[in-house]
Amino acid sequence: MSSTQRGLRTLLGENAVKRIRTSKVLLVGAGGIGCELIKELVVAGFGEIHLVDLDTIDLSNLNRQFLFSQQHIKKPKALVARDVAKEFNPNVNIVAYQDNIMDAKFSVKWFESFDLVFNALDNAQARQHVNKMCVATNTPLFDCGTAGFLGQCQVIIPGKTECYDCREHPAPKSFAVCTIRSTPSLPIHSIVWAKSFLFSLLFGPPAAESQFDETETDDNREELEKLRKEQNELGDLRENLTSPDFMNKLVHKIFMEDIKRLLSMDAMWENRRAPVPLEVPEYSSKDGQTLASQDQRVWTTAESLSVLADSVERLVSRLEAEKEISFDKDDEDTLDFVAAASNLRSSIFGLGLKSKFAVKEIAGNIIPAIATTNAIVSGLGVIEAMKYLAGLDADLRSVNIWRSADRVFTSEKPAAPNPECLVSGVARTTMTAPADFTINQLIEDILKLKLGYSEVSILSDRLLADPDYDDNLEKTLQELSLHDKFVTVIDDDDERVNLEIYITEGPVNIEQVEIPLRPNQSEADSELLDPADSIPPISSKRTAQDAGLPGTTSSAPGQTFVDLTEQDDAIDLT
Amino acid sequence: MSSLCLSRLQQERKNWRKDHPFGFSAKPVKDEKGGLNLQVWQARIPGKKGTQWEGGVYPVVLEFPQEYPTRPPKCKFDQGFYHPNVYPSGTVCLSLLNESQDWRPAITVRQIVLGIQALLDEPNIHSPAQTTAYNHYKSHPDAYKRMVAEQVKKYADY
Ligand SMILES: [Zn+2]
Numbered sequence: 001m002s003s004t005q006r007g008l009r010t011l012l013g014e015n016a017v018k019r020i021r022t023s024k025v026l027l028v029g030a031g032g033i034g035c036e037l038i039k040e041l042v043v044a045g046f047g048e049i050h051l052v053d054l055d056t057i058d059l060s061n062l063n064r065q066f067l068f069s070q071q072h073i074k075k076p077k078a079l080v081a082r083d084v085a086k087e088f089n090p091n092v093n094i095v096a097y098q099d100n101i102m103d104a105k106f107s108v109k110w111f112e113s114f115d116l117v118f119n120a121l122d123n124a125q126a127r128q129h130v131n132k133m134c135v136a137t138n139t140p141l142f143d144c145g146t147a148g149f150l151g152q153c154q155v156i157i158p159g160k161t162e163c164y165d166c167r168e169h170p171a172p173k174s175f176a177v178c179t180i181r182s183t184p185s186l187p188i189h190s191i192v193w194a195k196s197f198l199f200s201l202l203f204g205p206p207a208a209e210s211q212f213d214e215t216e217t218d219d220n221r222e223e224l225e226k227l228r229k230e231q232n233e234l235g236d237l238r239e240n241l242t243s244p245d246f247m248n249k250l251v252h253k254i255f256m257e258d259i260k261r262l263l264s265m266d267a268m269w270e271n272r273r274a275p276v277p278l279e280v281p282e283y284s285s286k287d288g289q290t291l292a293s294q295d296q297r298v299w300t301t302a303e304s305l306s307v308l309a310d311s312v313e314r315l316v317s318r319l320e321a322e323k324e325i326s327f328d329k330d331d332e333d334t335l336d337f338v339a340a341a342s343n344l345r346s347s348i349f350g351l352g353l354k355s356k357f358a359v360k361e362i363a364g365n366i367i368p369a370i371a372t373t374n375a376i377v378s379g380l381g382v383i384e385a386m387k388y389l390a391g392l393d394a395d396l397r398s399v400n401i402w403r404s405a406d407r408v409f410t411s412e413k414p415a416a417p418n419p420e421c422l423v424s425g426v427a428r429t430t431m432t433a434p435a436d437f438t439i440n441q442l443i444e445d446i447l448k449l450k451l452g453y454s455e456v457s458i459l460s461d462r463l464l465a466d467p468d469y470d471d472n473l474e475k476t477l478q479e480l481s482l483h484d485k486f487v488t489v490i491d492d493d494d495e496r497v498n499l500e501i502y503i504t505e506g507p508v509n510i511e512q513v514e515i516p517l518r519p520n521q522s523e524a525d526s527e528l529l530d531p532a533d534s535i536p537p538i539s540s541k542r543t544a545q546d547a548g549l550p551g552t553t554s555s556a557p558g559q560t561f562v563d564l565t566e567q568d569d570a571i572d573l574t
Numbered sequence: 575m576s577s578l579c580l581s582r583l584q585q586e587r588k589n590w591r592k593d594h595p596f597g598f599s600a601k602p603v604k605d606e607k608g609g610l611n612l613q614v615w616q617a618r619i620p621g622k623k624g625t626q627w628e629g630g631v632y633p634v635v636l637e638f639p640q641e642y643p644t645r646p647p648k649c650k651f652d653q654g655f656y657h658p659n660v661y662p663s664g665t666v667c668l669s670l671l672n673e674s675q676d677w678r679p680a681i682t683v684r685q686i687v688l689g690i691q692a693l694l695d696e697p698n699i700h701s702p703a704q705t706t707a708y709n710h711y712k713s714h715p716d717a718y719k720r721m722v723a724e725q726v727k728k729y730a731d732y
Pocket of ligand 1: 167417418423
């Protein structure tokens with residue numbers, strides 16, 4: 001027995017140590033927090049650990065994911081973490097999967113087999129998925145997350161405490177199309193424009209065919225032609241990517257003509273600072289590469305143009321082999337393009353200029369990760385898990401780490417589940433039915449006859465049926481591939497809480513279930529069923545845009561829950 | 575899709591099914607797996623009575639992001655739709671649909687389509703999205719009228 005385990009025996013008692021040794025735990029994520037967690041679980045003597053991560057190791061991981069080193073680059077995180085961690089304690093059984101935790105093969109049955117689960121994830125979708133599976137299978141979940149100096153370990157005991165979804169988590173801010181296309185007011189708006197609009201229009205997947213129809217009359221032909229031109233000009237640029245004159249055309253169109261067109265809509269600039277079309281100085285793509293390496297200082301207009309010209313040459317030469325290119329902060333060609341183009345736009349609109357290094361951070365939505373915070377949060381997670389295994393339920397705490405001089409840690413007893421939560425506040429049951437069982441049979445024979453519903457909507461990840469949508473009634477569970485999945489039954493009269501049914505194949509049978517009435521039904525309804533056709537004011541004022549970095553989180557204790565989600569890049573700005 | 579997004583959209587669907595403004599339609603589109611994709615709705619918005627837009631019914635696609643209702647949906651007319659606040663691609667520029675302006679998670683599909691209907695006849699010249707309709711609206715009211723009338727005709731028996 002190691003000294004760590006002797007210490008644990010003194011602290012928690014022989015029984016707890018035995019439970020730790022015989023426990024089977026799931027760890028989701030082998031990144032910054034996952035690496036710390038698995039190390040601690042192994043050293044503490046947890047007997048069987050299953051580790052799931054889809055990613056492979058990247059050079060940029062090595063500064064904080066200490067189980068990985070140079071020779072592991074491009075190898076699967078889960079498998080390498082298993083091999084390295086095993087050296088700390090050969091008695092531990094580690095099972096690694098290079099897989100997405102949301103894959104159907106990680107079924108309810110599989111989740112059920114664990115004594116407890118750790119989340120070490122950085123995206124909200126996977127965190128919500130694991131949370132739901134844990135609540136559905138009554139498996140304790142220790143959800144760990146960090147953002148820079150901030151961190152959190154939330155203890156989730158299904159049925160007893162709040163789950164991950166019981167409170168709302170702030171989503172990273174998005175920007176309206178008009179802000180990005182016409183009226184940028186912050187440097188980040190220029191960066192989003194360069195990355196998601198200009199870059200993807202030139203090098204991304206080709207846009208859908210123009211859908212202008214041919215029904216126009218002579219009267220409006222000219223106007224529609226103009227409108228079509230406005231729509232298609234960037235497409236025309238794309239056609240000309242390989243022309244020797246391309247850079248001139250690009251600069252002329254994007255930084256001069258388009259700006260003049262915006263200026264011509266003069267009402268837009270009555271209460272805003274008007275942009276100034278670019279005056280193009282002498283520049284040469286020859287200097288581009290050298291300048292691009294000077295990533296800590298802000299470039300002049302001529303320097304930005306040089307980098308832009310050079311990066312365009314590099315990107316165009318890649319197009320033959322690659323067909324289309326998507327932005328990646330670690331792809332220098334794409335980053336140089338975005339850094340240069342965004343700064344040119346910012347100077348036109350009088351916004352602050354940024355070094356390439358700063359652009360990389362903003363465009364790549366990089367939240368600085370701090371190894372120490374990861375280590376602390378992991379330690380907290382393992383301590384709470386040990387308390388749980390030792391039967392010290394009353395001592396369980398959710399803990400936050402703050403960047404504050406007064407108080408680094410705050411802890412709270414996990415609150416009771418939110419009755420309106422869509423994960424904790426629903427009824428659940430299981431049923432078996434054969435492959436040829438239809439949706440109509442489900443509704444009529446089971447829901448109406450056995451469970452006493454009158455009208456229902458049936459939902460999986462899509463709407464399958466409701467009183468006004470009957471296309472699927474004769475379709476079978478097999479045709480709709482509903483086996484080994486949850487379907488949600490929603491009471492059309494809003495009286496009962498939602499019912500989630502997990503369907504597996506077998507003879508028709510449904511597990512008895514009590515479906516409670518919805519809490520404060522009238523209140524919930526009045527909020528959504530707004531009877532008045534009240535339209536919020538359509539104002540033209542621009543409110544203060546204090547967006548800052550995407551994904552930044554509040555740092556005041558008690559003010560908000562730390563939430564760590566990756567900014568969604570998939571915005572379409574057309 | 576997050577459960578919050580899905581369940582809210584289902585609630586919106588139910589509320590719309592049970593009651594919606596006269597002359598409007600809005601329905602999630604079919605998806606290839608057999609079912610309705612709640613994240614994309616096809617709506618049809620009639621021009622308001624007594625305005626020059628009356629007589630047309632205008633198709634609008636509502637695309638709800640994963641983060642809905644924290645984030646607003648994106649609303650699109652057909653490409654090339656003639657209106658000062660509609661981009662040539664069809665995207666509507668409206669403060670109600672802007673997270674930094676008037677969007678709030680409690681805003682319903684009903685309020686969105688009514689907001690777009692109101693925008694048709696009350697363009698906001700401070701946030702123009704296309705030069706053609708903007709210039710007509712501001713400086714050539716006759717041409718504007720003519721173009722809107724043409725468009726009403728085009729969408730009359732849509
Ligand atoms: Zn919950």
